[in-house]
Structure formats: C-alpha cells, structure tokens
Amino acid sequence: MLQNKIIPDIIQVPYNYFDNRFKNDMIRLKDMGCEIHTRSVFLQGLFFMDANMLPSFFNEVKDEIINLQSKYKADLPAVLLRYALSFEFIDYVIIGVESEKQLLDNLRQMESAETLSEYNRTISELILMPSNWPAN
Numbered sequence: 001m002l003q004n005k006i007i008p009d010i011i012q013v014p015y016n017y018f019d020n021r022f023k024n025d026m027i028r029l030k031d032m033g034c035e036i037h038t039r040s041v042f043l044q045g046l047f048f049m050d051a052n053m054l055p056s057f058f059n060e061v062k063d064e065i066i067n068l069q070s071k072y073k074a075d076l077p078a079v080l081l082r083y084a085l086s087f088e089f090i091d092y093v094i095i096g097v098e099s100e101k102q103l104l105d106n107l108r109q110m111e112s113a114e115t116l117s118e119y120n121r122t123i124s125e126l127i128l129m130p131s132n133w134p135a136n
Helices: 023-031 043-048 056-085 100-112
Strands: 010-014 035-039
Touching: 010 023, 023 035, 043 056, 056 100
Parallel strands: 010 035
Antiparallel strands: none
C-alpha cells in the first residue's frame, strides 16, 4: 500500500513483547496520520501457557515465557498490555477476554504494572504466527 501511495485511515497489526515485525511500518504510517490498532498482545495466550508443557516447537521462547511468568505472576496480562500501550505510535490495543471482570482486572492492574523494556531478540515467524503452531 505504501509503495502505491495508499495511506489507510486505520490499520490493525499484531504487536506484542515478542513481535515487533511491523514496528517501522507502524511508525511511518502513524507519522502520516494513520490510526494504529494492535492485536495479539497476549500472542493467542502463549504468554500464559505452562511452558513446561509446551511442545519442543516452542523451545525458542520457553525460557523467556518462564521468566516472565515467574517475575510478573498474576500481573503478567497487565504488564503485556502496558508494554504495547507504552509506544506512542500505538493508539489502541485490542484484547480478548473471557469476562467483564477479567477486562476490568486487567485495566486496574495495568495502572500500576511495570513497563517492560523493549525486547530486541528476533523470534521466528513460526512462533509469531499461531496458524503455524502444531495442533494439540
């Protein structure tokens, strides 16, 4: 779209602690007046899964997931949400919740949640794209 000089009003892009593949494009579009919505902040729930039970397919991120879960415990959803919202080029984050209470808890916890430093390691697209994940 950018090569054809088409600037959308709004885009929705995956973005989370592991996935910053589109960061430069998002910044560029934001500078052109595009509203940026992100999704997949919890990476289909991968950040909350029992890392010790994950298949070897996920070995690349198992240790990091264990570290995040150990450090942030019940605050992890709020920490991950705050991470995405800490970038000025992101206007909104779209998340899935199972209940109104869960949404309100995440929002309340986010107010005091720690802000993660930017993750500068490249994660394989096999991990970043849940459609590539092995079936249970």
